[in-house]
Structures are given as C-alpha cells and as structure tokens.
Amino acid sequence: MPVCRVIRKMRRSLNGALALLLAGCTVGPTYQTPSTAMTDTFKEATPADYRTAGTWRPARPDDALNRGKWWEIYGDQELDSLEDQLTGANQNLKIAEARFREARAMIGYQRASEFPTISVGVNTTSLQNSNHQPYFLIPNPPPEGELQLPFDLSYEIDLWGRIRRTVSAAREEAQATAGDLATVSLSLHAELALDYIELRSADAQRRLLNDTVTDYTNALRLTQNRLAGGDAPESDVAQAQTQLDMTRVQATDIGVMRAQYEHAIATLVGEPPAAFSLSPAPLDLQPPVVPPGVPSELLQRRPDIAATERRVAEANDQIGIAQAAYYPSLNLNAVSGFEGTSGATWFGWPSLFWAVGTSMTQELFDGGRLHAQSQIARASYDAAVASYRQTTLTAFQQVEDNLAALRILGDEAQQQHEAVASADNALRIFTNRYLGGEDAYLQVITAQTAALANQRNDVDIQRRRMEACVLLVKALGGGWNSADLPQLTQRGIPPGSIVPLGQ
DSSP states (O other), rough: OHHHHHHHHHHHHHHHHHHHHHTTTEEEEEEOOOOOOOOSSOOOEEEEEEEETTOOOOOOOTTOOEEEEGGGGGGOHHHHHHHHHHHHHHHHHHHHHHHHHHHHHHHHHHHHHGEEEEEEEEEEEOOOOOTTOOOOOOOOOEEEEEEEEEEEEEEEESSSSSSHHHHHHHHHHHHHHHHHHHHHHHHHHHHHHHHHHHHHHHHHHHHHHHHHHHHHHHHHHHHHHHTTTSSSSSSHHHHHHHHHHHHHHHHHHHHHHHHHHHHHHHHHTOOOOGGGGOOOOOHHHHHOOOOOOOOOOOHOHHHHHHHHHHHHHHHHHHHHHHHHHHHSSEEEEEEEEESSSTTTTTTSSEEEEEEEEEEEESOOTTTTHHHHHHHHHHHHHHHHHHHHHHHHHHHHHHHHHHHHHEEEEHHHHHHHHHHHHHOOOOOOOHHHHHHHSSSOOOHHHHHHHHHHHHHHHHHHHHHHHHHHHHHHHHHHTTTTTTTGGGOOOOOOTTOOOOTTTTT
C-alpha cells in the first residue's frame, strides 16, 4: 500500500478524533469565589492621623506605605541594608521559591496529557520451533527471525474535561504557591524588622542601665563621703552598694537577649552568627502612619488570602475531575512501522504495516470507589472554603489587634513620659532631702528604683509601638497585591519571563 494512502487514512482518523475532542464538554461545578464575612470599616477607632474628613482613607499606591520595600518607611538605613540582604540570601525564602518553580513545572507536566504520546522502538526476534510440535508435526522446521521498527501513538480524547481540569488545578496550585512564596517573604522580612527592633531596644536598655550604673556609682561615693564625715550611718553605704550591684547585674543580663537577637538576624540574612555583628545603637525610631484602608482591600493585599482562594479554585477542579471519572474514557491508538525478516527487506514498502483504532471503556462496578472519590473531592472543597474564610477572619483580627495596640500604646507612651518626669522629679527631691538630713537613704533608694523602672518601661513601650507598627504592615500584606500573582501560561511560564536553562 503506498505510504501516501496510509497517511491519508491516518489523517482522516485523527480528524475524526479531533472532532470528538472539540465536541467534548467539561463536567463539574463552575468556580465562584466564596463569600466571606465583611464590614464597611475596621472596628478600632484610630488617631486623627489615620482619618481624612472622618472617613477611612483608601490605601493608594502613593500613600505612606511603600508598595515595594515597605520597611523603608522607618528610615533606618541599616535595617534597609539587612532587609535587602535577606531577600537574596535567606534559605527559607529559597526553599519557598523552589517550591513555586516545582509547582510551575507541574503545569507543563499535566498539560502533556493534552497531546498524543508517540514512542518508537526496535524489536529483533529469532525463533526456532520444536521439531515435535503438537498437532502439526513439521519435520526440521527452519528457524525464523524478524526485525520490527514500530511507532506507537496513544491519545486520550478529553471528552469530559478531566485533563483540562487537571491542567487548571495545576495552574491554580502554582498561583497558590506563588502566594505562599509572597507570604514567606513577608513573614521573613517582618521577622527581621521585629528582631532588629528588639536588638535596638536592648541597646537602649543597656545604655540606660549603664548611665544608671554611673549615677549609682556617684550616689555610692556620696554615701561613703557622708559616712567618713560622720553624717550618715554605714547602712546607707550598704544600701547604695546593693543598689549599684543589682543594676550592674541587670546591665550585664541585657547582653544575653541582645546576643540572641543578633544571632537571629545573622541567620535570617544568611550569615553564620560568628561572622556577623551589629554595632550598638539605641532604638531611635518612631511609628510612621500606616493607613489601613478598608476591610475589602485586605482581600487583595494579603498573599496568604490569595493563596487560600486559589486552593479553593483548585479544589473545585478536583470535583470536576472526580465527576469525569463516572463517564467513559475514549482513547485513540495507532501503530505504524516496518517489519522484515532481514535487514535487506526491512525498509521496503511491502514491509510497511499500520493499524488505527479507538477504544472506549466504562467502569460498571468498582465497589464504591468513584463515589468515595467524589465525596473526598467535595469534602476537600468545603475544607478549602472554610480555610479561606478563616484566613480572612484571622487577617481582620490581626489588623484590628494592631490598630488597637497602636492607639492604646500611643496614649500609654504619653502617660509614661509623664510618669518618667514625675519619677525623676521625686528622685531629685528625695536626694536633696537626704543631703539636708531630712530623710533616710531608704527614700532615695525607693525613688531610684521607681525612676529606673519608669525609664525602662518608657523604652519598652517604644519597642512595643514599633513592633505593633511592623505587625500592622504585615497584617495589611506589606507592599503586596493580588495582581502580583503570576498569570501563568499553559506551560507554567509567566508571559515575558526569562526562564533559566534546565527549568
């Protein structure tokens, strides 16, 4: 048979299969984004800086929150440098990025099922039949041999959309993984900012305690001089010495916490702690204004919300895949090649063989397996919807928590400033009364303790305000937006992107 006639017949068969493919449908529910509980505004009242004419300011690309490197709103160059170093060196971020590339490659893997599978192989056989075959006694049968070069084609026609649903699910998982990558990045950058604030707060506490040690050393010298002049008892010196020793212990103990935060920062930026150090510098930052916008914007500005929503869409596709299993599967199979008894006749046209056919299979009884798969898919979808709604509620809670913290700590900071001034004034009064012989040194010790406690609490409130600001930025999604999810092609490659060789 001429090869052109064979090709024409195979083409007609493929055209018929293509017509069936185009006539196929996609079973399963159409995806809709699940609804979630929503309010018009956040509950927490905010300072006037967060309001404009009594209404919430919508978050805009040109507002105070930097849309990319959000940590730059704090104006600390050393923090900016550390954050940039984290972006390129953190190992957990590299893990998340590799997970995204893996999920992206899975799109191409699943899409391969949309195309025929063609394979080729070379078969050589040699056969010597027995001289004593049953029923057919052929004396001295000659040995037989053949050479085969078959090309096999196998193609599942996607009548019910199972393959299309599988590709769609892979694409949605890749987008969800991209959201996971953004979430990891946001969390790591926020963790670095928090550790940096803690370290600088420790520096501020240590400087305060070192200054206090100097003051207490002078107070001890004063009591010693008064003891030498007969104006004070020995107990005053003992009390002053005890107060000084206790403060030295506190100043030394701060070093443990500072070292731990320095080591944590080193790990975040991808350096061994032994090779990393930060020079002491007290916390000197003030919380910037971070406009929270309206609650609905949070659904676009949180990468974890976007990731859970994409997994709801993926779970919806899994329902369609489970439903498609109830319907018969249609497969196109073809084989063509050359077969000969020797190399001389192998590639001759008489040695050409081919076959084309279709097969349809339908499961009649499976013991409830398909029904169970469908129930599993629907239960997984319900769980994904609940996870999406819970993630959204948790995001709202985190924003409310930190808005409340900023508002309350702002008031508390002002009150604490007043308490520090009052404690310093009381210390000055009791010191003067002690020098005038009107009060015992115990009153000075009490005033010193109260003044130091208030000063340390002042530093701690500043730390908590800065941490609440970082946590609010994190709760608002940082500089991220749902539009940042990659619009993946069928092969899982973002349009216009450059993919390194081997990916």
